[in-house]
Amino acid sequence: MHKLYRAILKLYPAEYRAVFAPEMIDVFEQASAQSKRRGLPGRILFAVCECIGLLKGALLQQAAKWAAPDSYITARSAPRESTGSASEIVELQRRLEHLIRSMEFAIAHHDFPKARFYSDQERATRADLLKLVNETPE
């Protein structure tokens, strides 16, 4: 089953495989181990669903790439590097400013649940930013 999975994965566009294939194989292996606990019918159902889903996915991804070859896979989909970069810091700073503005707007309109949500997001983003700045080599 694992060999078949990897074989069908080759039908996906190369850019897609480069970004998602390691993660997909990892998730497939975990789900496959889980399906073994459901007995033979559960394993067969899992294998059939995975094959159909993967084949359908390959077809849809090839179509998506054909429809928009330039914007099919951009930096947004790529896994983040563990070390910080200037563009990521700028992105986080922009996000932080946006969150603060949204929080102020929510407070001004007495929407306190939303204000609390933005406040939590702001705190998490600030922590991410601090971590990124500390990780960035001088």
Next chain:
Amino acid sequence: MRHVVTDYIGPSKPLTEPVFLILTSLANQPRHGYALLQDIQQMSNERVMLSTGTLYGALRRLLEDGLIERFQQEDTSRDKQAYRLTLEGCRLLESEVARMKHLVRIAGSRMKEMEA
């Protein structure tokens, strides 16, 4: 003059069920791919079991649309990054929930009319 008042302004197209479930699953915390599969299965009472092909197809689209983003958690490798909602993703989910509530309200009131 007649005024039409509405409290729902939604996206032009309703979300598909897998996309709605993925966004809902990420609403309270970031999750990895396998955690997403398990949570979606649990949320739907085992009715929806996404294949990895369907899950990652939807994740690619959501990443490219800026509705979710990758999130590096501590003690995880580069290949085990989690996903979380962006602000745009939160807004889209809120808007979809408002659309659904609106429809449920209409369905409820019409069913009451039918019973009366």
